[in-house]
Amino acid sequence: MIVAVDGPTASGKGTLARAIAAYFGLPYLDTGLLYRAVGRQVQLAGTNPDSAADALAAADFPDALLSDPELRSEAIGGFASRVSIHPQVRAALLERQRAFAQQAGGAVLDGRDIGTVICPDADVKLFVTASLDARADRRFAEMQSQGREITREEIHAQIERRDERDMNRKDAPLKPAPDAFVLDTTALGKDAAIAAAIEAVEQAR
Ligand code: C5P
Numbered sequence: 549m550i551v552a553v554d555g556p557t558a559s560g561k562g563t564l565a566r567a568i569a570a571y572f573g574l575p576y577l578d579t580g581l582l583y584r585a586v587g588r589q590v591q592l593a594g595t596n597p598d599s600a601a602d603a604l605a606a607a608d609f610p611d612a613l614l615s616d617p618e619l620r621s622e623a624i625g626g627f628a629s630r631v632s633i634h635p636q637v638r639a640a641l642l643e644r645q646r647a648f649a650q651q652a653g654g655a656v657l658d659g660r661d662i663g664t665v666i667c668p669d670a671d672v673k674l675f676v677t678a679s680l681d682a683r684a685d686r687r688f689a690e691m692q693s694q695g696r697e698i699t700r701e702e703i704h705a706q707i708e709r710r711d712e713r714d715m716n717r718k719d720a721p722l723k724p725a726p727d728a729f730v731l732d733t734t735a736l737g738k739d740a741a742i743a744a745a746i747e748a749v750e751q752a753r
Pocket residue numbers: 557579580581583584625628629630632658659660661662710714
């Protein structure tokens with residue numbers, strides 16, 4: 549069983565994808581981390597994330613970079629969103645994601661284009677969303693608990709910018725697949741959202 553989980557930043561898709569993977573005993577891949585590693589590599593090299601050639605060079609990153617805690621920062625999220633615009637970068641990361649999805653027994657992948665591009669034949673497609681305000685609140689709480697110095701206004705603006713870029717790019721824009729089940733988590737707490745996601749997978753499989 550292949551489960552595709554897509555959605556905008558801070559929608560809760562990562563939490564839900566991990567919970568689905570644990571519940572059904574499937575391996576899990578956070579594909580955002582791959583784009584984040586490319587963004588981090590560009591930052592470390594001091595090259596230009598808006599240049600397709602520079603971004604593509606960074607797509608050849610060492611595996612060790614995937615465990616760099618800096619990858620989770622909003623700054624690297626911004627770099628990731630910029631490098632992910634280039635079709636060459638997306639193509640360079642495609643096989644790795646498909647190979648993960650096609651392992652025996654199935655897998656859960658989360659990202660922006662899993663149901664539309666990476667695994668268009670996935671058995672289950674979930675599109676997780678929440679209002680911009682709810683997502684900004686969640687990201688702000690997360691940043692505060694990590695002791696990061698950032699205001700809610702800054703987070704709101706960053707999320708808005710990232711949504712705008714992810715939804716309007718030409719190649720693999722963020723959007724629900726026509727056959728995706730849309731789960732809006734705005735009014736749901738974590739446990740209720742997990743229960744709803746597992747129920748949706750049970751129904752769709
Ligand atoms: O999900 P996460 O916030 O970690 O993703 C970081 C960025 O990587 C996103 O804003 C998006 O631009 C890009 N991304 C993508 N396709 C994916 C996963 C992430 O373009 N499948």
